[in-house]
Amino acid sequence: MVLIEIRNVTKRFGDFIAVDNVSIEIKAGEFFTILGPSGCGKTTLLRMIAGFDAPDSGQILLEGKDIIDVPPEKRPFHTVFQSYALFPHMTVADNIGFPLKMAGKARHEIMTLVTKALEEVELSQFGNRYPHELSGGQKQRVAFARGLINQPRLLLLDEPLGALDEKLRENMQRELINLQAEAGVTFIYITHAQNEALALSHRIAIMNRGKIEQVDEPARIYNFPMNRFVADFIGKINMLDASVIEVSTFHLKLRVAGLGEITVPAKACIKINDQGVLAVRPEQIRIAPETSEIHSELQFMGKIKGFFYIGDVTTYNIELPNNTWIEALLPNSEPGHAKLFDIGDTVVVSWQEQSAQFLPN
Amino acid sequence: MILTSFRLPGEFGGLAPLYILPDKANTDSGLTIETYQFFFSDFIYVEVFLKSFAVAIFTTIICITLAYPLALLIARSPRKFRNLMIMLVVLPFASNFLIRIYAWMIILGPESALSHIINSTLAFFDIAPVTLLFSPFAVLIAMIYVHLPFMILPLYTNLEKHDPILLDAAQDLGANAWQRFWYVTWPQSLPGIFSGSALVFVPVLGMFAIPDILGGTGDIMIGNLIKDQFLGTRDWPFGATLSIMLTLAVLSITGLFSWFARPAGKFA
Known part of the structure; x- marks a missing residue:
């Protein structure tokens, strides 16, 4: 009522x-x-x-x-x-x-x-x-x-x-x-x-x-x-400039400069050539050592540029191949370690398709 | 002053000399309570005291009723007008006190416009004309006129400090305009009322110039009595006694005031 x-x-x-x-x-x-x-x-x-x-x-x-x-x-x-x-x-x-x-x-x-x-x-x-x-x-x-x-x-x-x-x-x-x-x-x-x-x-x-x-x-x-x-006001979010190149019932195909084509879930009222951003929350981004096995199409090599330790979690700043920086949030479940990676380490960055989205300008 | 009040008046006024020779000192110290007996033996002195208190109380109450709306108006005005309005309140202080009292002599005099208006109105209703000057009315008017700023200023200082959000809160919680005043503004302004009352009551009680100039023969107050004892009759011991009684009265009154102001002062 x-x-x-x-x-x-x-x-x-x-x-x-x-x-x-x-x-x-x-x-x-x-x-x-x-x-x-x-x-x-x-x-x-x-x-x-x-x-x-x-x-x-x-x-x-x-x-x-x-x-x-x-x-x-x-x-x-x-x-x-x-x-x-x-x-x-x-x-x-x-x-x-x-x-x-x-x-x-x-x-x-x-x-x-x-x-x-x-x-x-x-x-x-x-x-x-x-x-x-x-x-x-x-x-x-x-x-x-x-x-x-x-x-x-x-x-x-x-x-x-x-x-x-x-x-x-x-x-x-x-x-x-x-x-x-x-x-x-x-x-x-x-x-x-x-x-x-x-x-x-x-x-x-x-x-x-x-x-x-x-x-x-x-x-x-x-x-x-x-x-x-x-997206920006509520919590933290990574935003990468993107444009729409393909629209289907369930997916949008985006082009992100320097990263290639990335698929995200479909969204209403989006047309081809719309400009906007690809948005992913820091805690949705996974990072793994470069030696680990490649198991997804959606992944990039990144370089750890800095980290921010606040106790329960550590935020990593990662540089992507297109020279943009993103943030990834990792919980510190292993006691005694302030960080799992060091500055300068090369890591594999990935996220699940449905955790990313397109936000029009 | 206390010592003086226990001595005898001199032959030609002032004080009689104290007997300082040792052989006479054991028979008479030169001190007496005669003046105090005299004060209480005649009801007229007590009556003058009571009358002075009545004038002071009336003046204070009327000052509160006149000053409160004005102080509230100034406190609620936009900030840029407040200083101007306060300046207008204090403006009369720019001219001499006695000159302002003499001005009232003209305003209230039998030939004044005010007297004419009042008396012609009274004549219309077949009422005998009145004399405004040299009356208790004239004394009261001038007392209020002179002391009003002393009530407005502390009240304004108090009201100006009230947090306006409290009135919003009271309204939000269901209080209408009258309830907002009575339950929020008024109780918070009590310290201002008490300090204003002290500033008005005490000087009015001891005032002698206004009754002297504007009052009739019967409108004598304690202040006149004391002044006459020292400057007129030159009975210094009795003048001192009257002063002591006035001081005691004022002290007990201010004591009462501060006692009343005490619970209100808790949150100030």
Whole structure:
């Protein structure tokens, strides 16, 4: 069931088009992420859903009803702000109880619900503290509890984990997934961190320069990016300039300068002579010592030019015969070895046909 | 001052000399609590104190109600207009305090436009004309006029520091305009109100120039009383006693203020 529909929404600030004819449908109970670089218009889109800004054109529908004219306080949505926006003059309990108080709930009812919410976020002893007496992670949990206590139809999260350090962020991501599953509330999550988006979301919308580039499940976004921007923005990807020389039902034949003809899986709307790139993820590239047996047509000799050791994996920079460099990622399953190859080694580079794809320019 | 308040007035004003000769020292130290007995023996002095407190409290409350919307307006204005508006608030300080008080004499005088407008309106409703000048009203008006900037400035300093995202958050969580003010802006502004009140209340309590110039014969405040004891009747010990009582009153008031401001100050 579609909970929120954003239909052809455009927002301008002077000459600058912040949100450009965006249409998205968000299903009830979904963890939906809007991912994009800073300044791509994702926060403006969020503010329009929350009601703080009105679109210049287009509609925002809640279960089919246009809510453009409904002020923020009347929309059954709550927002978790990046800076948490906890009220500094109220205790943790008063902060969490605030939406209930505004909704005119009775005092004893508020107390019961707040006590329960404090237990859920494991802050039972902190009810009488003030926000400035809490750590970053605790403030974060108070903000989530406050956003969820009144059972909103939709929780909007504006980069809520941005201010936390790496370790804490990972824990909070897990908590967030559990929280969403338990509360059954639809989440719209705004972030510029692609790993966060991949880990948390049911679906991701990639936004760039006010436009939606692709909306899909994380694995599909990662494995089948629609265009060069999405491929480049999500994870790392090797791109080799290529042109299409043959189109068939299941395959595209590409010509890559200096490497010859390479076959990749077919893709819709691709014609002969289209220019673009051959894209392969670093972890899909296999490298083997040059002495090893040749067992595939799709392979090239490469030279190790550098490596980057980060503990669990090592990234190798390899120079291909056409003088372009690609990256290959190898897990370090053998303990005690920072690398399996040395700079200057000649290796055999290959990948499976279906792990590569053509992205048009 | 404390010592002076326990001594006797001299024959020609000032202070009577202390008996410093050793043979007389054991019979009379020259110190007395006479002035304090005198203060409490006549209700009129206590009455002047109470009246001064009433004026100070009224002035403070009216200053808060007038200053709050203005301070809020300045704090919410675009940054480039704020300094200009603050400058306008402070502008009256450019001219002398006494000159500004005398100006009110003209504004409130019986021949002034204001008096004419008020009295002709009153005459329309068959009410006897009023005299604006030399009345408690004139004193109160001038008190508010002089002390209003002292309320606006600390309030503005406080309001300007509020994080606007908190108002967004409150609205998002279901608070309407009035609730946003009452639950978010107002409680956070209490420290500003307390410091502004201290800056208004204390000087108003000790003020003597305004009641002297604009008040009638009955509109005398503690400040006038003290000034008269030192410069008029030259009863220094009693003047000192009055000053001590005023100091005690002010200290207890400011003590109360800071005690009230304490829980609010926790998050400041």
